[in-house]
Amino acid sequence: MKLLTAAAALLASTSLASAGEIWVTNEKDDTVSVISTETLEVIQTYDTGERPRGILFSKDFSRVYICASDSNAVQVMDPNTGKILNELPSGDDPEQFVLHPNDRHLYIANEDDAITTVVDTETRKVIAQIDVGVEPEGMAVSPDGKIAITTSETTNMAHWIDTETQKLFANTLVDSRPRHAEFVKEGSEMWVSSEIGGTVTVFDRETQAEKGKISFEVQGVHPDRVQPVGFEFSAGDTHAFVALGPSNHVAVVNAETYEVEEYILVGRRVWHMDFNEDRSMLFTTNGVSGDVTVIDVASRKAIKTIKVGRFPWGAAYRPTPG
Amino acid sequence: MTQIRSKILATLFATAFSFGTVAQAETALTIGYLQIERERPPTLSNLDPIPEDNGLAGAQTGLEDNLTTGKFLGQTYEMITEVVYLGEDPAQTAKALLEQTPYLVLDADAEALLAVADLPEAQEALIFNTAAGELDLRSAACRANVLHTAASDAMRTDALAQVLVKKRWSDLVMITGTHAADVSYAEAMRRSLTKFGLKLSAEKNWVFDADMRRNAAQEVPLFTQDFGDYDALIVADEVHDFGRYILYNTWEARPVVGSEGLTAVNWSPVIEQWGAAQLHSRFEDTHGREMTAQDYAAWAAVRTLGEAMTRTGAADLPTLRDYILSDKFELAGFKGRPLTFRDWNGQLRQPIAIAHPRALVAQAPLEGFLHQFNELDSLGLDRPESTCEAFK
Structure with a gap:
C-alpha cells in the first residue's frame, strides 16, 4: 500500500513534466505502440511493415523513421496520423539506424549483408554503401556529424566511418557481440555495449583508444546471462542506463568513474529504451514479457509496467504536438 | 593512405592487444578440412538424406565470417579441403594436409579421429572433432591435440x-x-x-x-x-x-x-533466438539448405581459430592453443551465452537445444540446474568425472 502511494506520488510529480509520447516498435506484431508520458498508457497503435525494430524521429518530429527489417525498407510515417508517407531504400534487413545531425542522412545497419547504407531522406536515394563486419547492428553518429559508427556483432568491432568520405578510417575490436553505440560528453567519448562479452567499452574519440571497460554483476544471475544491449544517458551525461537483456535488470553506471551504482529490476529481456523530455522518466522495452517498464530516474525505481505488443524492441520519444 | 593505415594499426595496438602479442599486417592462417568417409548403414526411409557437404558447408560459412573480420585487421584465412573415400588410407591424406597446416577440422568417426591424432606428424597440431560424440574421446581416450566442437553424446x-x-x-x-x-x-x-x-x-x-x-x-x-x-x-x-x-x-x-x-x-534450424536467425539466413543463402548440427560444429571450429587469431594477432600453434584454452577466450555462438573450452578435456562448452522439428522447446542448461562454477558444466563430463589426463 505504501508502495502504491509512493508510486502515485511519483506519477503525480512526474506528470508535471512536459507532455510527450514514447513510440515503441513491436517486432512480432508489426506495429508501433504510442505511450503517453503523462498517463503512462498506450494511446495509439499503428501498423508498420514487417518486423519493425529501429525507430527515430526527424529533428522537428514531423516524421518518424522505422526500420521494417523483413520488408527490407525504412518506412517514413506521419506521426500525427500513423500514415506511411513513403519508404526509403535501405538495403536488406535494416535493423538499427541513426540520423545525421544534418537531419537528412540516415546511416543504416544492414544486418544480413555486412553493409552500412547511407540514405538521403530528401532525395530518397542511397548515397553510399560501406563494407563493414559480419552482422552490423549498433549505429551512432557524433554530435558534430563527422563520425558515424557501425558495430558488427560477429566481427566484434566498432567501425569508424568518416562521414565526409563515407569511408572507414578505423576499426576497433570490442568484446563479443557488440550491440549498441553512443557518442557522449559532447562527442568526446564513444561507448559500445557487448552482449555476449558482458561489457561496455568506452573509447576516446580522438585517438580511438580504449579508455575504460565496464563489467556488470547482478546478484543471483549467472554472469553469462548479464548481457548489456541498449543504453541511454541521463541529463548532462552523468549516468548511463544500460539494459542487461535476459538478466532483466537495468544498470545505472556513473559516467565519470565507470562504476555501476545500481541495478533496477525491470521486465524480461530488456532491450532498448528512451527518456521523456526532461529525462525524469525512462521507458525500457522488455521483449519477452511484451511490456515497457517506466523507471523514475531520480529514485531509480521501476514505477509502472505498460503492456504493449509482442516483442517490443525500439523506443523513441517525441513531444506532444501543439 | 599510408597514414590512415598506420592509424588503424596504432588503434589496434592500443585497444585490442592487451594480450601481449601484436598483430602482424598480413597474418595468414591455413585451415585443413578433412572428411574421412565412413560406411553409413541403410535406413528404412529416404526422407532425410544427409547432405554431401554436411559439415564442410558450415566450415565454409565460418571461413567467410573469418575473412570479413580479417580484412579489417590485415589477416587472411584459407581452407584446404580433402576427402578420404572408403577404402583409401586416411593417414596419407592427413599427413599431406599436416605438412601445410597444423590446424585440422575433422569430419570422421572416433576410430579414424584417433588414428589421425596419433600420427607422429599430428603431435604439433590442433585437431577439431566436429562429428564424433563418444564419451571416451572426452575421457580416457582424450588427446591433447584434439578439441571437440561437436557436443558429446x-x-x-x-x-x-x-x-x-x-x-x-x-x-x-x-x-x-x-x-x-x-x-x-x-x-x-x-x-x-x-x-x-x-x-x-x-x-x-x-x-x-x-x-x-x-x-x-x-x-x-x-x-x-x-x-x-x-x-x-x-x-x-x-x-x-x-x-x-x-x-x-x-x-x-x-x-x-x-x-x-x-x-x-547442438544446433537446429528451429533456433531463432540469440541472433541464430542471422546465421541460418547467411548459411542458407550460400548453401541452399538448412544448417545441420555438424555444420554448426564445423562452423564453431573455424570461428574458434578466427576468434583466437583476431584477439591475439598471431597464427602460430602455441599462441592460439593457449589462448583458446584460456579463460580469455570466448566465442559468440548464437546460443545466448559465450562458448568456451573445458580445460580438462578440450570439449566446447555449449548450451544444447531441446527441439522438435518445428520449434525449440527448451535450451539446456535449464533454470535450476546449478553448478558451482559454470551451469554449462551440468551437461556432459564435468571435471571430476572425466579421466582425461592429456590436458594436465
Missing part, C-alpha cells in the same frame, strides 16, 4: 534428462537400435538417467527387419504394449532408421524423446 542426453526432470517424466522406457552409434547413445542415456535420478523401467532392442513404412501401425503398438505404463519413451536410433515410425504408433499415448520426437541437439 552425454551433453545431449544430460540436456534431455534435465527436461525430463523438469517435466516430471521420471518413469522411462527405451528402444535401442543395433548400430554402434545407437548403442553408444543408449549408454550415454543410461548414464544421464542415473545422474539425474530418473528411472529406466524397461528396455527393448529394435530387432525388426520388416519395412516399417508399410506396417508400423500394426507392429509398433504390439511391440510397445508390454512396456506397460510409463511417462515417456526414449528412442536410441542415431542412424535414424526406425525411430520416425515409433511416433504416434505406441500402445500408450506417450511422448517420444531421444533420437526422434523431442531431441537434444
Whole structure:
C-alpha cells in the first residue's frame, strides 16, 4: 500500500513534466505502440511493415523513421496520423539506424549483408554503401556529424566511418557481440555495449583508444546471462542506463568513474529504451514479457509496467504536438 | 593512405592487444578440412538424406565470417579441403594436409579421429572433432591435440534428462537400435538417467527387419504394449532408421524423446533466438539448405581459430592453443551465452537445444540446474568425472 502511494506520488510529480509520447516498435506484431508520458498508457497503435525494430524521429518530429527489417525498407510515417508517407531504400534487413545531425542522412545497419547504407531522406536515394563486419547492428553518429559508427556483432568491432568520405578510417575490436553505440560528453567519448562479452567499452574519440571497460554483476544471475544491449544517458551525461537483456535488470553506471551504482529490476529481456523530455522518466522495452517498464530516474525505481505488443524492441520519444 | 593505415594499426595496438602479442599486417592462417568417409548403414526411409557437404558447408560459412573480420585487421584465412573415400588410407591424406597446416577440422568417426591424432606428424597440431560424440574421446581416450566442437553424446542426453526432470517424466522406457552409434547413445542415456535420478523401467532392442513404412501401425503398438505404463519413451536410433515410425504408433499415448520426437541437439534450424536467425539466413543463402548440427560444429571450429587469431594477432600453434584454452577466450555462438573450452578435456562448452522439428522447446542448461562454477558444466563430463589426463 505504501508502495502504491509512493508510486502515485511519483506519477503525480512526474506528470508535471512536459507532455510527450514514447513510440515503441513491436517486432512480432508489426506495429508501433504510442505511450503517453503523462498517463503512462498506450494511446495509439499503428501498423508498420514487417518486423519493425529501429525507430527515430526527424529533428522537428514531423516524421518518424522505422526500420521494417523483413520488408527490407525504412518506412517514413506521419506521426500525427500513423500514415506511411513513403519508404526509403535501405538495403536488406535494416535493423538499427541513426540520423545525421544534418537531419537528412540516415546511416543504416544492414544486418544480413555486412553493409552500412547511407540514405538521403530528401532525395530518397542511397548515397553510399560501406563494407563493414559480419552482422552490423549498433549505429551512432557524433554530435558534430563527422563520425558515424557501425558495430558488427560477429566481427566484434566498432567501425569508424568518416562521414565526409563515407569511408572507414578505423576499426576497433570490442568484446563479443557488440550491440549498441553512443557518442557522449559532447562527442568526446564513444561507448559500445557487448552482449555476449558482458561489457561496455568506452573509447576516446580522438585517438580511438580504449579508455575504460565496464563489467556488470547482478546478484543471483549467472554472469553469462548479464548481457548489456541498449543504453541511454541521463541529463548532462552523468549516468548511463544500460539494459542487461535476459538478466532483466537495468544498470545505472556513473559516467565519470565507470562504476555501476545500481541495478533496477525491470521486465524480461530488456532491450532498448528512451527518456521523456526532461529525462525524469525512462521507458525500457522488455521483449519477452511484451511490456515497457517506466523507471523514475531520480529514485531509480521501476514505477509502472505498460503492456504493449509482442516483442517490443525500439523506443523513441517525441513531444506532444501543439 | 599510408597514414590512415598506420592509424588503424596504432588503434589496434592500443585497444585490442592487451594480450601481449601484436598483430602482424598480413597474418595468414591455413585451415585443413578433412572428411574421412565412413560406411553409413541403410535406413528404412529416404526422407532425410544427409547432405554431401554436411559439415564442410558450415566450415565454409565460418571461413567467410573469418575473412570479413580479417580484412579489417590485415589477416587472411584459407581452407584446404580433402576427402578420404572408403577404402583409401586416411593417414596419407592427413599427413599431406599436416605438412601445410597444423590446424585440422575433422569430419570422421572416433576410430579414424584417433588414428589421425596419433600420427607422429599430428603431435604439433590442433585437431577439431566436429562429428564424433563418444564419451571416451572426452575421457580416457582424450588427446591433447584434439578439441571437440561437436557436443558429446552425454551433453545431449544430460540436456534431455534435465527436461525430463523438469517435466516430471521420471518413469522411462527405451528402444535401442543395433548400430554402434545407437548403442553408444543408449549408454550415454543410461548414464544421464542415473545422474539425474530418473528411472529406466524397461528396455527393448529394435530387432525388426520388416519395412516399417508399410506396417508400423500394426507392429509398433504390439511391440510397445508390454512396456506397460510409463511417462515417456526414449528412442536410441542415431542412424535414424526406425525411430520416425515409433511416433504416434505406441500402445500408450506417450511422448517420444531421444533420437526422434523431442531431441537434444547442438544446433537446429528451429533456433531463432540469440541472433541464430542471422546465421541460418547467411548459411542458407550460400548453401541452399538448412544448417545441420555438424555444420554448426564445423562452423564453431573455424570461428574458434578466427576468434583466437583476431584477439591475439598471431597464427602460430602455441599462441592460439593457449589462448583458446584460456579463460580469455570466448566465442559468440548464437546460443545466448559465450562458448568456451573445458580445460580438462578440450570439449566446447555449449548450451544444447531441446527441439522438435518445428520449434525449440527448451535450451539446456535449464533454470535450476546449478553448478558451482559454470551451469554449462551440468551437461556432459564435468571435471571430476572425466579421466582425461592429456590436458594436465
